[in-house]
Amino acid sequence: MSQGLFYDYWRSSAGWRVRIGLALKGFPGAGGFAGPEGFSRIAVNLAPAISEQSGEAWRAINPQGRVPALVLAQDPPVLLTQSLAILEWLDEIRPRPAFLPADPTGRAAARAFALSIACDIHPLNNVSVLSFLRRQFMADDAAISAWCQEWLRIGLGPLEENLRRRGYQSGFIFGEAPGFAEICLIPQLYNARRFQLDLAPFPLLGEVEAACLSLPAFADTAPERQPDAPPAQ
Amino acid sequence: MSQGLFYDYWRSSAGWRVRIGLALKGFPGAGGFAGPEGFSRIAVNLAPAISEQSGEAWRAINPQGRVPALVLAQDPPVLLTQSLAILEWLDEIRPRPAFLPADPTGRAAARAFALSIACDIHPLNNVSVLSFLRRQFMADDAAISAWCQEWLRIGLGPLEENLRRRGYQSGFIFGEAPGFAEICLIPQLYNARRFQLDLAPFPLLGEVEAACLSLPAFADTAPERQPDAPPAQ
Structure with missing residues (x-):
């Protein structure tokens, strides 16, 4: 019997955070995370046209x-939601390798880096937000792109400056191994390219990305x- | 000498989270948090017309x-940012009263409740986002109000359902005392009224609010x- 079910969507960058977290903590089965010690991955399609139909069944669970x-x-089964809460949980039930530094101010800095992405960038580029902009403000592709780029620029600039101030040169940000900061950063940089x-x-964020x-x-x-991603063209 | 400086703005709901956190952990001086064991509060004005000028000096720090x-x-002085990272730090340096349950799945549920607000509601109603909507999409007051209400409704509905499913009736959500969930919820309900x-x-969220x-x-x-709030009219 597996540890449970992992509901995910190939394009969700919050989903990618959890995929990285599960892999770093050694839960088996990249992509599927299945097997007796892993989680069985279930793809939930969040594309706007499809989520209307599949959404009902999924909302009965979450x-x-x-x-x-x-x-x-x-x-009874226990539902865990929110990628950062899931990562904290993973770090508590399986402390090695650690996702956070050992000292409280280091932990605060690593969490703040992650939250700058999770709270200040990612929510604004979410599919439901972009749909609302198209529907209510008649935003076209160019306007959507400008919107996304605005929050990416405003958000990534201070993170680059953060690395500069802490004298970052290469490797991981808060120690010998990747943690919360990298787990949030890499999917966000992927999204930035998409937009x-x-x-x-x-350039320093790029160094972190290369290391990861x-x-x-x-x-x-x-x-x-991911198995639910469309075939490469 | 005080513990340090607390940069805040009266209307910031993320700022209110930290004010609650400091007060619950017993740092002295409601409003000011000053005194030898507290933080000296410094008001940073985030109103759009003023932040252009004061922003430069503040960004040199953060x-x-x-x-x-x-x-x-x-x-050297240590900068801590992001309200949830600050709350985690407070909970680590001063564990009583605890902001989170003791068991990992309980902690995950409390963090998820807080993150549902901090990631899925609050960022969309942020002053910088509303300014962008006015500027780029010519959003008027009615459109801004509709935007804010959309994310509040979509966000608060599942939290009400969350309380219903866990059989919540009154008092605090995850135990005998308020924690992460309440610290994020109460400022968000205040904002909801503002919009x-x-x-x-x-009604269940209202019960939590009354208890808090x-x-x-x-x-x-x-x-x-707060001392930087305008005088009541």
Whole structure:
């Protein structure tokens, strides 16, 4: 029997955070995370046209209707939602490798880095927000792109400055291994490219990305590697 | 000498979260948080017309240019940003009263409740986002109100359902005392009223609010009680 179910969507960057977290903590089965010690991955399609139909069944399980979520195989089953809450949970039940530094101010800095992405960038580029902009404000593709780029620029600039101030040169940000900061950053940089943001002004963030993508926990969990991703064209 | 500086703005609901957190953990001085064991509060005006000027000096300290932030009186001084990272830090340096349940799945549920507000509601009603909507999409007051109400409704509905499913009737959500969930919820309900949302569909959230506002840590830290709030009319 597996640990439970992992509800995910290939393109969800919050979903990718949890995929990285599960992989870093050694839950088996990249992509599927199945097997007796892993989670069985269930794809939930969040594309606007489809989510209208599949949404009902999914909301019966998770009232928010969002992914990612875990359903732990306990009696009764336990629903865990919100990617950062799931990552904190993973770090508590399986402390090694640690996702956060050991000292409280280091932990606060790493969490703040992650939250700057999770609270100040990602929610604004969410599919439901972009749909609302198209519907209510008649936003066309150019306006959507400008919107996304605005929040990416405003958000990534201070993170680049953060790395500069802490004398970052290469490798991971808060120690010898990737943690909360990298787990949130890499999917966000992927999204930035999707929205055609020029990443040249963020060379230090690019260094972090290169260090992370050399690891299977990041590379094998990428959106296009998921079984529900459309075939490459 | 105080613990350091607390940068805040009376109307910031993320700032209110930290005010509640400091008060619950017993840092002295409601409103000001000053005194030898407290933080000296510094008001940063985030109103759009003023932040252009004051923003420069503030960003030299905090590249994100946002509040709340703490600057710990250490050598060198340590900057802590992001309200939820600050609350986690407070809970680590001063564990009683606890902001989170003791068991990992309980902690995950409380964090998820808080993150549903901090990631899925609050960022969309942020002053910088509303300014962008006015500027780029010519949104008028009615459109801004519709935008804010949309994300409040979509966000608060599942939280009400969450309380219903866990059999909540009155008092605090995850135990005998308020924690992360309440600290995020109460400022968000205040904002909901500001955007004229009808709160009648959320009676259980209203029960939580009533329980919290009976405590000085919530009532004395309310926006209009801050020294930088404009005089009541």
